[in-house]
Every structure is written in C-alpha cells, then in structure tokens.
Amino acid sequence: xxxxxxxxxxxxxxxxxxxxxxxxxxxxxxxxxxxxxxxxxxxxxxxxxxxxxxxxxxxxxxxxxxxxxxxxxxxxxxxxxxxxxxxxxxxxxxxxxxxxxxxxxxxxxxxxxxxxxxxxxxxxxxxxxxxxxxxxxxxxxxxxxxxxxxxxxxxxxxxxxxxxxxxxxxxxxxxxxxxxxxxxxxxxxxxxxxxxxxxxxxxxxxxxxxxxxxxxxxxxxxxxxxxxxxxxxxxxxxxxxxxxxxxxxxxxxxxxxxxxxxxxxxxxxxxxxxxxxxxxxxxxxxxxxxxxxxxxxxxxxxxxxxxxxxxxxxxxxxxxxxxxxxxxxxxxxxxxxxxxxxxxxxxxxxxxx
Amino acid sequence: xxxxxxxxxxxxxxxxxxxxxxxxxxxxxxxxxxxxxxxxxxxxxxxxxxxxxxxxxxxxxxxxxxxxxxxxxxxxxxxxxxxxxxxxxxxxxxxxxxxxxxxxxxxxxxxxxxxxxxxxxxxxxxxxxxxxxxxxxxxxxxxxxxxxxxxxxxxxxxxxxxxxxxxxxxxxxxxxxxxxxxxxxxxxxxxxxxxxxxxxxxxxxxxxxxxxxxxxxxxxxxxxxxxxxxxxxxxxxxxxxxxxxxxxxxxxxxxxxxxxxxxxxxxxxxxxxxxxxxxxxxxxxxxxxxxxxxxxxxxxxxxxxxxxxxxxxxxxxxxxxxxxxxxxxxxxxxxxxxxxxxxxxxxxxxxxx
Numbered sequence: 183x184x185x186x187x188x189x190x191x192x193x194x195x196x197x198x199x200x201x202x203x204x205x206x207x208x209x210x211x212x213x214x215x216x217x218x219x220x221x222x223x224x225x226x227x228x229x230x231x232x233x234x235x236x237x238x239x240x241x242x243x244x245x246x247x248x249x250x251x252x253x254x255x256x257x258x259x260x261x262x263x264x265x266x267x268x269x270x271x272x273x274x275x276x277x278x279x280x281x282x283x284x285x286x287x288x289x290x291x292x293x294x295x296x297x298x299x300x301x302x303x304x305x306x307x308x309x310x311x312x313x314x315x316x317x318x319x320x321x322x323x324x325x326x327x328x329x330x331x332x333x334x335x336x337x338x339x340x341x342x343x344x345x346x347x348x349x350x351x352x353x354x355x356x357x358x359x360x361x362x363x364x365x366x367x368x369x370x371x372x373x374x375x376x377x378x379x380x381x382x383x384x385x386x387x388x389x390x391x392x393x394x395x396x397x398x399x400x401x402x403x404x405x406x407x408x409x410x411x412x413x414x415x416x417x418x419x420x421x422x423x424x425x426x427x428x429x430x431x432x433x434x435x436x437x438x439x440x441x442x443x444x445x446x447x448x449x450x451x452x453x454x455x456x457x458x459x460x461x462x463x464x465x466x467x468x469x470x471x472x473x474x475x476x477x478x479x480x481x482x483x484x485x486x487x488x489x490x491x492x493x494x495x496x497x498x499x500x501x502x503x504x505x506x507x508x509x510x511x512x513x514x515x516x517x518x519x520x521x522x523x524x525x526x527x528x529x530x531x532x533x534x535x
Numbered sequence: 536x537x538x539x540x541x542x543x544x545x546x547x548x549x550x551x552x553x554x555x556x557x558x559x560x561x562x563x564x565x566x567x568x569x570x571x572x573x574x575x576x577x578x579x580x581x582x583x584x585x586x587x588x589x590x591x592x593x594x595x596x597x598x599x600x601x602x603x604x605x606x607x608x609x610x611x612x613x614x615x616x617x618x619x620x621x622x623x624x625x626x627x628x629x630x631x632x633x634x635x636x637x638x639x640x641x642x643x644x645x646x647x648x649x650x651x652x653x654x655x656x657x658x659x660x661x662x663x664x665x666x667x668x669x670x671x672x673x674x675x676x677x678x679x680x681x682x683x684x685x686x687x688x689x690x691x692x693x694x695x696x697x698x699x700x701x702x703x704x705x706x707x708x709x710x711x712x713x714x715x716x717x718x719x720x721x722x723x724x725x726x727x728x729x730x731x732x733x734x735x736x737x738x739x740x741x742x743x744x745x746x747x748x749x750x751x752x753x754x755x756x757x758x759x760x761x762x763x764x765x766x767x768x769x770x771x772x773x774x775x776x777x778x779x780x781x782x783x784x785x786x787x788x789x790x791x792x793x794x795x796x797x798x799x800x801x802x803x804x805x806x807x808x809x810x811x812x813x814x815x816x817x818x819x820x821x822x823x824x825x826x827x828x829x830x831x832x833x834x835x836x837x838x839x840x841x842x843x844x845x846x847x848x849x850x851x852x853x854x855x856x857x858x859x860x861x862x863x864x865x866x867x868x869x870x871x872x873x874x875x876x877x878x879x880x881x882x883x884x885x886x887x888x
Contacts, residue, residue, distance in 0.1 A: 213854040255611075255612050259608050259677075262683065262684055263677065263678070266677060266680060266683060266848060273854060290647075293686065294674075294684050294685060294686055295683070295684065296683060296684075296685075297672065297674060297682075297686055297687050298687070324612075324615055324616065324619060325616070329650075330615065330619060330648070330649060331615055331648065332647060332649075332650045333647055333650055333651065333686055334650055334651070494622065495619060501566040501624070
C-alpha cells in the first residue's frame with residue numbers, strides 16, 4: 183500500500199511501515215527509544231512489534247494501565263516522571279503502541295516533555311488506525327470531560343500495521359468501525375454503501391486506507407479546525423457527552439467510544455432531518471445501519487438531562503452556543519448549526535423508538 | 536517607547552501597552568477574559584491593571600499561590616478545572632498577570648486548555664519583563680526539576696508596564712537584574728558596562744527595552760533553540776541545578792532565580808576561562824560585578840555533589856553529555872561545550888575563594 187503523506191509526516195502501512203521505521207531509527211541517532219504500552223499491548227502487541235525491529239537501539243518500555251479512565255493528567259505525571267528517571271533527553275524518541283488512549287496521552291506527554299520530543303504513533307486498534315493516526319490531536323481527559331487538556335502536534339511518522347487487529351475482540355473492532363461509517367456519511371454515498379456491505383471485520387485493509395486518506399485530506403486543508411475539519415465531529419457532540427456520562431456513572435455499563443458516537447450519529451441524523459433537510463429516507467437508512475451493528479441503550483429522562491448538561495463543555499462551543507455539524511445529505515455537511523434545546527429530547531425519543 | 540515585534544506578536548510598553556490591549560479586547564470578541572494572578576499580584580497589581588481597562592468585558596479572576604514551589608502540574612490541574620467550571624471555551628482569553636511562575640504556568644495552561652486558547656502576558660517582575668516576556672517558553676517544574684514539562688507557544692501580545700516594579704522589594708529587582716547582566720555578557724562589552732553603572736533599580740525603562748530587543752533578536756533567529764538561542768542559557772546550566780537543589784533542601788534558605796544564576800554565571804565564567812579562552816581580566820571583572828550585587832552562598836562538598844547530580848536532568852543534554860554555553864570574551868559565546876567533570880569542583884572553589 184502506498185504511504186500517505188500528511189503535513190509534516192507520513193502514514194506507512196504494514197511491511198513498508200517496519201522498513202521505514204528501521205530506516206528512521208538507523209538514521210536519527212536517538213539517545214534512547216521509549217515505548218509506551220498498556221498491559222494489553224504489552225502482552226499482545228509488543229512482541230510482534232519488537233520482532234520486526236532490526237536496529238540496535240536502547241529501548242525502554244513504559245507501561246500504563248489500560249482504559250479511558252486512566253487517560254488523565256495523573257497518568258501523564260507518572261510517565262513524565264519515569265522519563266526523567268530513565269534519563270530521557272531532548273534527543274529521545276517515544277513510540278506510542280496502543281489504542282487511542284496510548285496515542286492521545288503518549289502524544290501529549292511527548293509533546294510537552296522538555297517542551298517536546300519526537301514521537302511515533304503505532305495504533306493497534308481499528309479506532310486509532312482510522313481516527314487518531316492522522317490529525318495531530320493529542321491530550322487527556324479532565325474528570326469526565328473528554329480531551330479538555332492537550333495540544334495539536336504532529337508525530338514523526340504513523341505506522342498502520344493491520345495484523346495488530348488480530349489481537350482485538352469483535353466488540354473493539356465494531357467500535358472502531360463506527361468511525362469508518364462516519365467517514366462514509368461525510369465523504370460520499372458510494373463509500374457509505376461500501377461500508378454497509380461489510381459483514382466481517384477481518385481484511386479491512388483497503389477500507390482502512392480509504393478512511394485514512396479521507397481524514398488526511400480534511401486535516402491537511404484545515405489543520406487547526408477553523409472550518410472544514412469540524413465535519414469530523416459529526417456524531418461526536420452528543421456522542422462525547424454520552425460517553426462522558428457513562429464513564430462517570432456507576433449504574434451503567436461502560437460504553438466504548440464507537441458505541442457512544444454510533445448513538446450520537448443517529449441523534450444528530452435526526453437533528454439533520456429537522457434542521458438541515460436530510461431526507462427521511464436517508465435518516466431511516468442511517469438509523470437502520472447503526473441499529474443493526476450496535477446494541478440499543480436505554481436512557482431514562484434523568485440520564486438524558488445529565489447528558490445534555492455535559493454538552494456545555496464541548497470544545498466546539500463558544501459564547502455559550504453549542505455548535506453542531508449536521509448532514510444535509512449522506513456525503514454532505516453543514517457546520518456551526520445551532521440546535522434549539524427542545525429538539526434534543528425529541529432526538530432521544532426517535533433513537534428509543 | 537516603540538513596540539517590539541516578535542514572530543507573531545508584539546511587545547508593547549507602558550501607556551501604549553494599555554491602549555493596544557483595550558483595542559484588542561474591543562475587536563477580538565472574546566467570550567470571557569480570565570486573569571491569572573497570585574495573592575501578591577491580586578493585591579498589588581490587579582487594581583492598577585483593571586483601572587486601565589476601558590472595555591466592557593466579562594472578567595474572571597483566578598488566583599493561585601505565589602512561589603516557584605507551586606509551579607507544578609497540580610496547580611495546572613486546579614486552573615484547568617476552574618476554567619471548565621467557569622465555562623471557558625476556545626474563544627476565551629487568559630491574561631497572565633504576574634512574575635515568571637504566572638506567565639510560564641499560565642502560558643502552559645492556556646496553550647493546552649481545549650488544545651489552546653489565546654493568552655496575553657503581563658509580566659510584573661523585572662525578571663519576567665526581560666526574560667519571560669519574549670520567547671514563547673511555557674511550562675512547569677516536575678518535582679525539583681525546572682521546566683521539565685511545557686510547550687513552546689506564543690502569546691497574542693506582551694505588555695511591559697514598568698510601574699508594576701514599584702510593587703516589588705529590592706531583592707526581587709536585584710534578582711531580575713541578573714538576567715539583564717547576562718544580556719550584557721552575551722551582547723557586548725558596551726551593554727555590560729552600561730549595566731555595571733546601574734546603582735539603583737528605579738527608572739530602568741531604557742535598559743529593560745534594550746534587554747527585550749536583545750532577547751527578541753536571538754529568539755527570532757532561532758525560535759526552537761537549535762543553535763543561537765542556546766546562548767541565553769549562559770549561567771543557567773549550573774544556575775538551574777543550584778536553584779533546584781535549594782528549592783528541595785530544608786537546610787537552605789530559598790534562592791531566587793536571579794541569585795542562583797548569578798552564581799551560575801560566575802561558575803561558568805570560570806569554566807570559560809579554563810576552556811574557551813575567556814581572559815583572566817574579564818573573569819575577575821565578572822566575578823567582582825556579581826559578588827558586589829549578590830550575597831555569597833556557602834556550599835558544602837555534600838551540597839556540590841548533590842547539585843552536580845541534578846545536572847543530568849538539564850534540558851540541553853543529549854546522549855548523556857552535558858552541553859554548556861561558555862564565553863570566549865564578554866559579548867562573545869561558544870555553544871555546546873563539554874566540560875570535564877573535575878572542573879566543576881574547581882569552579883565552586885573559585886566561587887568560594
């Protein structure tokens with residue numbers, strides 16, 4: 183697969199990924215190479231990864247606990263301190279080997295350690311391959327509020343090696359696929375139809391590539407999210423609030439990111455139908471597709487109230503207004519749409535129907 | 536005084552500073568303006584500052600505890616959380632009103648809150664006027680290790696209002712003056728001689744201006760510290776280690792930043808004499824000047840051992856080597872000089888003589 187060039191770095195795939203990495207390590211003369219993992223990627227991905235390294239470097243492994251709940255400043259402090267203790271310097275490299283928590287948090291830690299050291303992202307989940315791999319968003323959560331602290335900073339390279347997906351459970355793959363379905367809704371009816379045809383989450387290479395190309399094109403045109411890049415937030419305004427709420431709640435089972443934004447995409451399709459002329463036929467098509475892949479969640483009116491409360495912390499807000507990305511049709515979007523408050527409850531009713 | 540233009544922002548002085556700020560607030564349409572202060576600047580500087588604001592904005596004051604000991608990630612977390620609670624959004628502005636702790640920490644908090652909001656620095660100490668005001672270095676300490684976590688990011692503007700200096704004690708002014716003496720050593724014999732003539736720390740406006748111009752020229756040529764900018768670290772390699780050691784030690788009185796780097800500059804002048812041909816006459820001149828202004832500190836051999844231990848955490852290190860900026864003459868520098876370990880003890884002996 184051809185490598186994809188982004189602003190200042192490239193995304194390399196499969197066999198090419200390892201040869202580019204080895205070449206880079208050979209030439210860059212790093213003082214030390216740190217690999218950030220969680221207990222899962224330590225066990226299942228690191229051996230695979232190391233067996234493809236052919237360069238003699240000094241490697242140090244830093245392990246953090248798995249899970250969104252650990253994507254916070256306390257974990258960053260631990261990693262910064264370990265880096266200090268292990269004599270990391272400005273010529274050190276950090277390789278983030280894991281899902282979105284590892285690449286988001288590791289990217290932030292690297293971007294801020296001694297005001298910034300090189301880092302490479304090696305996403306090991308479908309979600310992080312198609313989402314976190316390009317765009318340069320790094321950061322951590324602040325309590326239940328997602329990604330409130332972070333910077334935009336680019337890795338040196340991104341390596342997408344699809345056989346890491348073999349280490350994942352079906353539910354994880356399904357969650358990641360929600361972001362790809364989002365790319366379909368944003369890009370074209372043709373890509374959406376292609377994705378709808380997927381019945382098994384093995385052998386997604388061509389579609390992963392397509393999704394990375396799509397996201398990369400958007401991000402290159404608008405790296406700092408002034409306008410076009412906002413479309414990538416489709417489903418995420420309500421989706422993030424739902425994810426945050428479930429993360430904090432003791433009564434509910436944890437929702438994976440993709441599962442939360444799948445609900446967000448149904449809700450925001452309903453808002454699109456009401457506000458930006460999405461046709462009823464496409465609305466029904468979207469609801470049907472997500473409902474068939476993701477299990478339905480029951481929201482009490484208390485739940486909904488709490489979720490809507492969290493909306494005000496959305497990063498896209500300003501001056502007290504909540505700005506949505508909505509669809510005008512499958513493959514077409516409108517940004518900065520303000521939604522009358524009464525429609526939120528209606529959208530949850532439509533989801534629950 | 537003419538404003539000084541840096542990479543993407545300007546440094547404005549005195550009356551012009553307030554008119555530029557008012558004009559900016561008028562035009563920028565911020566959702567909210569947050570002013571970060573400590574208990575001292577809250578009491579002594581904020582009233583002065585607010586009395587010069589002629590624009591109706593929604594202001595919120597955030598106070599943190601004064602002192603280098605609070606320049607850490609825990610304080611950042613408190614400020615991030617308060618920003619969230621007070622509904623800060625991406626269109627909010629943060630004004631950092633205080634010394635280096637406030638501008639360094641506040642700059643870092645603003646640069647990372649929701650991946651970056653606008654900030655303005657209003658340095659209120661001599662040190663922060665001539666040092667932190669340009670260059671874009673933001674960050675906090677990690678335990679005793681100075682500025683280990685941070686980013687390079689530029690403020691929207693910097694306002695240097697010298698009448699804030701009236702609120703400072705003599706010792707604070709003297710500490711800040713050490714950075715100006717450093718500018719003299721780096722820039723020219725002429726500027727060094729001018730600074731040596733200073734007998735009172737009132738009415739420094741022209742020299743503050745000169746120092747900001749000097750630092751700005753260096754930073755513009757090398758914003759990311761690849762080569763030239765390193766010269767600004769003169770005196771800081773040993774000076775930071777001394778400052779860190781005194782910060783952690785229970786037995787020693789706290790040293791102010793300028794007091795620590797004043798010692799560092801004598802030590803590193805001695806290293807320059809030994810390694811890069813600084814003349815004995817200039818070495819003696821440097822020692823005499825700093826000794827006359829800053830009180831002598833006694834170092835036990837245990838102290839010195841601990842201080843040298845801390846050197847390995849210096850941000851300029853790589854591959855286990857400690858790189859120094861030394862003088863070849865007053866006004867001329869050499870960068871990336873490696874120092875044989877035995878010279879460190881000798882330099883302390885020279886200082887103590």
